[in-house]
Amino acid sequence: xxREDCRVKTPEDQDIPKVSVEILGRTFQVPAGITAVDALWLxxxxxxxxxxxxxxxxxxxxxxxxxxxxxxxxxxLGCRTVVTDGMSFFPFPQRGRSRYRxxxxxxKDPAGELLDHYDRADKCRHCHGCxxxxxQKIQVEEAIELAAKGEFEKAGEMFLPCVMCGAxxxxxxxxxxxxxxxxxxxxxxxxxxAHPPRELERMAQAINEGKFAQVMEEIxxxxxxxxxxxxxxxxx
Amino acid sequence: MTTLRHIFDVNAARIVPTREGRKGVRFSPLSPExxxxxxxxxxxxxxxxxxxxxRVGPNKGDRTVSELADLLESDSPLDPGMGLPPDHTTDxxxxxxxxxxxxxxxxxxxxxxxxxxxxxxxxxDSNTVMAEGGVQTAVGEDDSPVEHFKDAIRGGxxxxxxxxxxxxxxEGPEAMLWLCDQGVLFDREPDGRLRVKSGGGTSRSRxxxxxxxxxxxxxxxxxxxxxxxxxxxxxxxxxxxxxxDGEGRCTGAVLQPFGSSRPVVIRAKAVLLAxxxxxxxxxxxxxxSNHFGATGDALxxxxxxxxxxxxxxTFQYHPTGVIYPGFLAGALVTEGMRSMGAQLLxxxxxxxxxxxxxxxxxxxxxxxxxxxxxxxxxxxxxxGVWLDAPMIDVTNAPGTLAARFPNMVRQxxxxxxxxxKQAILVYPTLHYQNGGIRIDASxxxxxxxxxxxxxxxxxxxxxxxxxxxxxxxxxxxxxRAGAAAARRSREIDHGRLSLDHAAQHRAALKDAGVAQPLxxxxxxxxxxxxxxV
Numbered sequence: 001x002x003r004e005d006c007r008v009k010t011p012e013d014q015d016i017p018k019v020s021v022e023i024l025g026r027t028f029q030v031p032a033g034i035t036a037v038d039a040l041w042l043x044x045x046x047x048x049x050x051x052x053x054x055x056x057x058x059x060x061x062x063x064x065x066x067x068x069x070x071x072x073x074x075x076x077l078g079c080r081t082v083v084t085d086g087m088s089f090f091p092f093p094q095r096g097r098s099r100y101r102x103x104x105x106x107x108k109d110p111a112g113e114l115l116d117h118y119d120r121a122d123k124c125r126h127c128h129g130c131x132x133x134x135x136q137k138i139q140v141e142e143a144i145e146l147a148a149k150g151e152f153e154k155a156g157e158m159f160l161p162c163v164m165c166g167a168x169x170x171x172x173x174x175x176x177x178x179x180x181x182x183x184x185x186x187x188x189x190x191x192x193x194a195h196p197p198r199e200l201e202r203m204a205q206a207i208n209e210g211k212f213a214q215v216m217e218e219i220x221x222x223x224x225x226x227x228x229x230x231x232x233x234x235x236x
Numbered sequence: 237m238t239t240l241r242h243i244f245d246v247n248a249a250r251i252v253p254t255r256e257g258r259k260g261v262r263f264s265p266l267s268p269e270x271x272x273x274x275x276x277x278x279x280x281x282x283x284x285x286x287x288x289x290x291r292v293g294p295n296k297g298d299r300t301v302s303e304l305a306d307l308l309e310s311d312s313p314l315d316p317g318m319g320l321p322p323d324h325t326t327d328x329x330x331x332x333x334x335x336x337x338x339x340x341x342x343x344x345x346x347x348x349x350x351x352x353x354x355x356x357x358x359x360x361d362s363n364t365v366m367a368e369g370g371v372q373t374a375v376g377e378d379d380s381p382v383e384h385f386k387d388a389i390r391g392g393x394x395x396x397x398x399x400x401x402x403x404x405x406x407e408g409p410e411a412m413l414w415l416c417d418q419g420v421l422f423d424r425e426p427d428g429r430l431r432v433k434s435g436g437g438t439s440r441s442r443x444x445x446x447x448x449x450x451x452x453x454x455x456x457x458x459x460x461x462x463x464x465x466x467x468x469x470x471x472x473x474x475x476x477x478x479x480x481d482g483e484g485r486c487t488g489a490v491l492q493p494f495g496s497s498r499p500v501v502i503r504a505k506a507v508l509l510a511x512x513x514x515x516x517x518x519x520x521x522x523x524x525s526n527h528f529g530a531t532g533d534a535l536x537x538x539x540x541x542x543x544x545x546x547x548x549x550t551f552q553y554h555p556t557g558v559i560y561p562g563f564l565a566g567a568l569v570t571e572g573m574r575s576m577g578a579q580l581l582x583x584x585x586x587x588x589x590x591x592x593x594x595x596x597x598x599x600x601x602x603x604x605x606x607x608x609x610x611x612x613x614x615x616x617x618x619x620g621v622w623l624d625a626p627m628i629d630v631t632n633a634p635g636t637l638a639a640r641f642p643n644m645v646r647q648x649x650x651x652x653x654x655x656x657k658q659a660i661l662v663y664p665t666l667h668y669q670n671g672g673i674r675i676d677a678s679x680x681x682x683x684x685x686x687x688x689x690x691x692x693x694x695x696x697x698x699x700x701x702x703x704x705x706x707x708x709x710x711x712x713x714x715x716r717a718g719a720a721a722a723r724r725s726r727e728i729d730h731g732r733l734s735l736d737h738a739a740q741h742r743a744a745l746k747d748a749g750v751a752q753p754l755x756x757x758x759x760x761x762x763x764x765x766x767x768x769v
Contacts, residue, residue, distance in 0.1 A: 035563040046764035048472065048494045052361045053527040055567055056647055057452050060361060060528075080650055082563070101464045104419050136646070156421060160449055161642065164456060180460075187419025187457055195428030197416055199375045204409040207381060215382045216402060224394045231390040232268065235439055 022088035036078040036089050037061050050091045056080045059165030062135060065089035075133045075167045096169050098180045110188035111150030117184060120176035122148050130168035130178045136161045140168050140178050147185045152193060156186030238615045240560050240651070244658045247612065250585030251622065251659055255630050258579060263590040271597050278600040278607065280664075281550050281699075286520045291748040292741070294544035301519045304548070307532055308539050309745060310756030314477050314490060314499065316739035322488070322503035326352040326468075327725035328718075329489055329502050331475045331534070332510035334362025335451070335707065336690025338458040339714025340508050340721070341467050342418075349722035351467050354491050354502065356474035356511070356529045356759060360459040363512055363527055363691065364710060367451030368643060369572035370433055370443030371415075371711075372704030373408035379440040381405035388705060391437045391594045392670075392698020395547065400696045403677050404705070404712050411711040412444060419457040421446060434575045435703035437594035443704045448570050448643040451707065473500060474533065474759050477738055478507060478541045478686065481731035486541060486686035488733055492759075503733060505725040508679070508717055509534040509688040510710075513669045514551070516761040522666040523566030525554055533757035534692035538673050540741045543681045546694035547671025552701055555580075555598035557665025559620040561651055566665045569623060569644060571595070571703045576640065577631030581622040581659070582610040588621075596700045599664040612661060620663035625655045668706065670697050679717025685724060685731075689717040 018029045021039055028043045037051060052060025061078030068086035075092065083089075102117040114121050121144070130140035138158060147155040159182035168178040206212070222230060244251075266274065276282050287299045290308055300308070330341045333355030344351040353359065374384045384405040389396050416422070422444040423431040434441040446453040462469065472494045479488040479501075486507050491500040511534035515526025524530070535545060556569040574580075574591040580598070582588050582605045589601035602621050605611055611619040625644075628637040637656045638645055648655045671694035679687045690710040697705060745753050 033561065033563075038563055041763040042765055044765050046762075048357070048760055051528045052357060053363075053366050055366045055525070055527070057449070057643070058361055058365050058527070060358060079563070080647070082651075098463070103464065104461065105417065160447060160453070161646065162456075163452065164459075183419075183456060183460055186421055186453075187460070190416060190419045190421035190457075194421060195424055197413065197422065197430055199430050200373070200409045200413050200416070203373075203375055203379075204413060207406050207409065212380050212382050212406075215380075216385065216406070219382060219385060220398050220402065227386075227389065228268070228394055231386045235265075 019083055019085040021083050024090055030083060032083070034083060036063055036065070036076070036081050036083055039083050040078070050078070054079045057163050059163035062092040062165040062167060063089050064092050075135050075165070077135050092165070092167065093170065096166050098177055100177065100180060102184065104187055104191060107188050107192060110152055110185070110192050114147065114184070118176065118181045120174050121181050123174040123176055124148065125174060127173060129171040129173065133167040133171045135165060135167065136163060138162060143182055144178050147181055152185040152189040155182055156189045159183065159186050240653050240660065241658060243560070243612065243614065243661070247585070247622070251581060251624060254585060255624070255627060258587070258627065259630050263587045265590050266593065266597065274600045274604065275596060278603040279596055280520050280522070280553060283520065287549065291750060292744045293539050294542060295548060298548060300548045301551070303517045303519050304514065304532060304535070306754050307517070307536050307756045307758070309750050310536060310754040311742055311745060312477050312540065312735070312738040313492065313755050314735060314738060316735040316742070318735070320479065320501050320733040320735070322733065323500045324352065325503045325730065326350050327504065328352070328506045328508060328721045329354060329504035330508045330510055331489060332362070332512060332690070333359040333469065334510065334512055334690065335364030335454060335458065335710035336714040337508070337510035338462050339711050340510060340689055340718030342458070342461055342465065343715045343718035344722040345465055345467050347719060347722040349725050352470070352502070353462065353467060354470045354473045354475055354489070356472070356533070358471050359462060359469050360455045361527060361529060362455065363530060364451050364707070365455040366525070366527065366568070367707050368448040368568065368570035369435065370445030370450050370704050371412065371707035372435060372438070372443050372702065373412050373708055374405060375409065375430060375432055375442050375444070376440060379442055381408065383440055384408065384442065387438045388702055389698065391700050391702040393700060394698065396698035397695035399677055400675070403716065404696055404708060407712045407716070408708050411708065411715060414715065415454060415457070415711060418461050420454050423447060433572060434592070436571050436574065436592050436598070437702050443572070445572070448572060448641045454707065470500070474757070475511070475537060476757060477735065478537050479733045479735065480541060480737050482734045482736045484542070485684045485731055487731035501733065503730050505728050505730055506685045506687060506721040508721050509538055509673065509686070509692050510690045510714070511692055513691040515666050518761070519551060519666055522553065522664070523557060524666040525557060525566050525568040526666070528760065531758050531761065533759065534688065535672060536757040538681065538686065538688065541683055541686065541737050543683055543686065544674050545672060546674045547699055548694070550670045550699045551666060552595055552668035552670050553599040553664035554667035555595055555602055555664050556623050556662040558660060559618045559663045560614045560616070560661045562616055564647070564651070567647065568665065568667070569660070569662060570641070573623070573625055573628060573641060573644070576636065577627045578623055578625045579627050581624055583612050584610060594700055594702065602662070602664055606663070614661065618663065620661040622659040623662045624659040626657055626659065629656055668701055670694070670699055670701055677716070678720035679713050680720060685728070687717040687721045689713040
């Protein structure tokens with residue numbers, strides 16, 4: 001058995017090339033091949049804000065960055081974006097508070113009620129801003145178009161990888177809150193339009209009717225040994 | 237720099253030509269005795285040198301990993317004599333904004349209680365959001381909560397609390413219907429039936445999933461529900477100490493918001509600990525799959541208040557944590573891949589374990605291979621085995637992997653690796669706290685008015701949790717504890733606020749000769765290098 005170095009891997013190896021990055025206005029030399037979050041830690045930036053799951057699904061480390069090739073701001077997840085030479089990056093402002101509220105249980109006609117809940121959902125200017133900034137590469141504008149037409153199943157499917165980073169929210173000139181609109185599409189589809197989860201309903205009912213109660217009592221009363229024997233028998 | 241592709245290319249001759257022949261071949265399962273032998277020889281739980289005795293408190297004399305023992309023996313950051321004028325008064329304070337915390341708060345709120353969530357990072361920042369493969373519950377025609385119970389108790393080495401496990405499996409289907417009501421969209425087959433997948437250690441397929449974004453879909457829906465319900469949420473406000481009335485009841489908590497020197501005092505009739513797990517404590521130096529905030533805060537605070545912990549010497553190491561490239565280290569490759577045909581291979585290109593064994597057994601087997609020199613080394617000095625994911629497309633139709641695991645495809649495309657063509661390197665990663673705070677079937681601890689739910693609790697999963705039972709746990713017991721706490725708050729008044737228990741713990745540390753206790757909870761791991769001027 002051996003001990004793993006679980007902390008940020010900071011090879012002092014001279015063979016690892018260094019790259020130059022700019023963080024909040026200051027320039028640092030860091031090893032090539034590390035992520036923006038690792039670069040922040042390596043250069044002494046102790047963060048509570050700006051890190052979350054470190055697994056690419058929560059959006060806490062969303063950041064804006066530019067590279068020498070282009071002054072265009074790009075959006076990436078800091079835990080999954082590898083630094084390159086000349087990259088300049090800084091944390092993205094945290095996800096905005098949505099201006100909209102709805103009670104999902106009260107939604108009866110998901111598509112018909114879209115504008116009741118998100119009154120700017122039909123105002124898309126087709127500027128491609130949302131699609132351009134999405135760090136998950138979702139075709140946001142297309143998904144919004146589908147949602148506006150009532151095609152909630154497809155819109156919800158496209159929306160699945162969304163980490164709610166809020167980049168599209170910040171970018172949209174119509175302030176329509178695309179990520180929340182698509183979340184509404186997916187949730188209301190799940191509740192009202194998807195095939196009902198009959199198998200779960202049947203099982204829950206059978207359990208409530210006590211169908212399995214006797215066998216369960218029997219199992220609960222077994223000794224550890226007898227229970228183990230019971231659990232091993234007939235295993236595939 | 238050596239890429240993963242290069243390492244694979246060097247080894248490809250041992251892997252690619254054997255794929256057709258390996259298709260559908262089940263590696264011989266181990267007998268119970270063989271499983272025990274493998275575990276005791278290679279599983280990190282059995283490494284005696286990593287463990288020590290706890291010297292104070294309800295679990296005095298029990299053994300746990302040194303890192304956790306240090307924290308259970310840690311001192312409060314607060315002065316027990318400090319004034320405690322309440323900044324907020326509420327019925328139920330939920331500490332933790334992940335799956336269990338949000339579920340409990342929503343249920344309590346719906347039952348008419350005044351609920352409030354305090355969370356260390358943002359609402360939804362949790363391990364829940366990262367869960368990939370699915371949530372387990374009895375659902376098929378040939379399935380029942382009894383079968384689910386048997387699978388789970390076998391996985392838990394028959395040490396699960398049987399009453400708690402019974403609740404988990406019997407209330408599972410209803411809990412999943414509740415999630416559907418929150419807008420979670422589980423995958424369907426083309427004919428509309430729920431798509432059900434298999435997981436390690438189970439006799440039936442009973443995992444419901446949202447491709448490999450299950451936790452994300454659940455957390456997104458729950459978070460939106462919480463925000464729309466108007467439940468107050470204090471973000472970046474970690475709890476650092478519970479409050480008691482001096483007579484053994486919990487009466488609130490003290491928060492220490494990041495960036496503020498002034499603590500925030502919450503007076504509550506009931507407190508519910510849902511602050512998750514311990515991965516970022518990196519026991520035995522393992523990398524972790526866990527989120528940044530998983531530092532065992534719930535255990536530390538509950539322990540100081542006198543709550544006993546169960547099964548605190550066993551932790552789950554998920555077998556397939558990525559080891560290369562470095563920045564993905566610890567990241568999880570979902571068990572779902574193995575259940576769809578992905579196979580584990582050692583440096584000789586040989587199989588060495590049934591991939592659908594329970595996680596502890598598979599982890600021990602991987603550690604064994606590396607120990608015996610049959611692992612693959614990386615340029616950064618790590619060792620691992622191959623996870624041959626392309627077998628998914630060989631075993632099913634081409635394109636299956638891309639369709640079912642878009643999250644994994646995306647993560648690896650970012651580093652120029654096509655996981656439908658090339659195998660990746662994996663090694664066990666610290667993943668889950670099997671044990672924790674002892675609770676009853678209502679989610680209440682031995683301290684009146686202190687409830688707990690989710691990973692912070694113990695007993696349900698015994699000594700090893702099955703895939704998909706944690707997502708189930710957070711919803712089933714989040715609902716139960718939320719409801720019980722709401723009922724309790726109707727029955728009682730607010731109590732006195734004191735830190736007497738912190739003073740008692742401090743005295744106990746002195747008596748036990750704990751020379752230089754840590755100050756805990758640590759709240760965040762220290763990764764940042766000291767700032768260069």
